[in-house]
Amino acid sequence: MKHLLLALLLGAASATGFAPLGLWPLTIAAYALLIAMTISRQRLRSAFATGWAFGVGQFMVGLNWIATAFTYQAAMPAWLGWIAVVLLSLYLAVYPALATAIAWRFGKAMPLTFVLFFAAAWIVTEYLRAFVFTGFAWNPLSAIAIAHIGSGDVANGLASSARWIGTYGVSGLIVLLAGAFYLGWQRRWTAALGIGALPVAASIAGVIAVSSIATVDPDASAIRVIQPNINQNEKWDADLALRNFNRLVERTGETGDEPRLIFWPEAAVPEFIEDDPMARARISSLLGEEDLLLLGASKLIWENIENGRRRTIGARNAFYVMDANGDLLARYDKAHLVPYGEYLPMRPVLESIGLSRLAPGDLDFWPGPGPQTLELPGFGTVGGQICYEMVFSGEVVERANRPDFLFNPSNDAWFGAWGPPQHLAQARLRAIEEAMPIIRSTPTGVSAIIDARGVVADHIPYHQAGTIDARLPAPAPPTLFSRFGNILPMIFAAMLIGISLLLGWRERRRG
Template sequence: MLIALGAGALSATGFAPLGLWPMTLAAFAVLIALTLNVARMRTAFATGYVFGLGHFIVGLNWMAGSFAYQSAMPAWLGWVAVIIAALYLSLFPGLATALAWRIGKAMPVTFVLLFAATWIATEFLRASILFDFAWNPLAAITVSTLGSEGLLAPSVRIVGTYGLSGLLILLAGAIFLIFHERRWPALAMLVGIPLVLSIAGWWNLPLTLTAPADANRQMIQVIQPNIDQAVKWDPAFAQDNFERLAATTGEPSDEPRLIFWPEAAVPEFIEDDPVARLRIASLLGEDDILLLGATKLIVETDEDGRRRAVGARNSLYAMDGDGEILARYDKANLVHFGEYLPLRGFFEAVGMSRLAPGDLDFWPGPGPATLDLPGFGRVGGQICYEIIFSGQVVDRDDRPDFLFNPSNDAWFGAWGPPQHLAQARLRAVEEGLPVIRSTPTGISAVIDARGYVVDHIPYQEAGMISSALPAAASPTVFARYGNLIPLLFALLLCGLAFALMRRPR
């Protein structure tokens, strides 16, 4: 169990910012060896569970820093939160090892195939049930280095993020077989499947990328004002924060600009505050459009005709140079304990409030939507945390030209922002769409439809990216069918394992 715990901790070094992906594959090879060496299903579960503890405690260490901005709780409680999260999330790798051992323990090759299948299924479940925490799928190690796409990353155009995670398990299984049995046909199969799917994913990317309408008008500016979380909501710093936004936005030019500001860029409720809108519009040219994050209040009228705020929405607004709101998108996937407090009666009794300031919980929006931007095409909004959900970022009936991911990673330390960026890159590759990220403190970036980072602003630096809007590709296989593909791939791996088990020795 100590070896499993250490291997799990080592496996997390493959994620950003370290990017030591060979260590991750080696650690999973150790997990396979340990699981095949046990005699009971409950021990197989415990092995995967303890591995998961090391994996998630190290990989999610950035969560601890967020409690430094929560006035009701001591900062040290952040590490307690990390451990509690790991205790829950480790159930999924434990389930994956237990099921694979139960069915395929007789043959190492069949175990590896089944483990890849169960990992795909449990990673999908982790993102879909209860606390739906999709952060750091195993596939993210393929884009953990800023300057490269990675050899296997193109396969997500076919099998999606969860399918790529399964392919990485197959490669870890191949490493195990090299040192265990040296069965070359099995080894060739476990290596060949990932390579074939990666080549197919590369081939699936159209050679011709399609630009949005009015391509000659596609100049964009991505703003990173470097506003620290400690002063973001402090009224005493409100003017200084706005001046930072204004300074990095720059002056209007003869060319129309599409400008991107971060999540919750301004504290005002701009939908109900025309003065705040005009103040913002003073920074824009006549044909400019600004995309920015702000909060919308949800107001209800009681029987006596009195109006009161009952909730809020974390929203993305499109605003023109006259201060008029052109469109709004409301965040659908909210952060537990960040934007709303589950079991409010209990947690308030022990002194815990949400990490986001304010007395009202945020309410979820209806889901992915596409907003029309006159002269600049169509944008799909995904606010902050939402971008990590594979297969849930695009309105498939109204495909956008690009995705905008306004975010605020200022309270997630040095590890959270690069991990967030890596997962945004996976969405770009999966969907064949450019992704634009704007954050207060970084990492803001322009990502093209291949998942390449065209330009970025480093963490904790102020700046502006001035660039042409990257073109979209035609819908990928995954973009057409979503997570049906990786689940079918998992079934295919199970079928292959069962076929091998039926062969005479």
């Protein structure tokens, strides 16, 4: 039991490498020690348990923000949030446990083989975590390579290699780096240098690749990003509706001498604007003649019943493109919904025991069709990802119709102090993978402009009202990852397994 407690503590320490702390050297050290602990286990189930305890520690600390979401609703007790964090961590820890078990099964006799199998297994299991049971891809290990927020910070070379091998491939490189430290500690210098050379080479190549990307065009479209600083406990308060709207009005500002793209957050207004012409008129009056507004709002889904009447049967979480006439030119519907947040699985069963979803209202949200490219007359094209859809590597762009940029309206006010910077880090990884600018507008932060290198060109800090006035960054040519997606990290994992099998074969011949 002592070694499981130690693994739990190591996992907790490894979570400090993610935003907002960004103590990535501790994460590398924790993974090196995890390798040392796992390879010394005598049984497969012990290796599995070691990885599981490590994962529980990492997810419980890294996902502590989930508990905050339960404080913004009255249907369930707030303490249930910590139960949710623990239960989710117990499940998510299965994936690192599988990685340690696979590495032990095939590499326990050779430290170098173990490290290679561990990196490969980590890539595959992290990918599986992103879609099994609808998926929860939050905080891939690669996010420690890009955890700092500051505007103008260049994404380091290791993160930049996501343009070739994606987020999950970069996670494998980080495991290799930890493995190199472990092998060095074992005085296996040749193996340590060989393994460590891979992430170092990838970092150098990443820096070279992004250094030639041009992101500033003085003739590009003018944009304004709005962060009204409306807290979650204020958002749906009817008594504060006028005040909340005025905050958006104030930040939107006067019309200017040139057309603007204006960005409001997810669920920026409570009205169902598709069915409410008065709300559209009030909002569109803020726009200049050639301005376009991208704003989050909900859409009701209706069902016709007898005598020409209809009833609501669901809703969609959407963002709209609105012009100065109040016309809705396009709409994107969120496709990857949050279980228990936007819909309640097995509703009759869970409602009977007093559980509810976190978002207000009795209607479940329905999913949209997936990534779409929308036309913005006079401004090009945009792709949409609402809130946490942005964390799913390889699933954010309509590949057959590549947009000029991505808009990520979000409501991170649910997520405490740790969730928003973690969300931003993962959005930056998407920008690197797709070589595409991302515009984020949130009620309380962190709103940001991310260029095609993954650099935060400008941002509004958490819990501050503000605006960003800028030029729309240019996209870069499609990356290898944007063309082929997550088949690339799987090929990388297969290569690592192939190298480890070859080394094992050579070792057996020598013996």
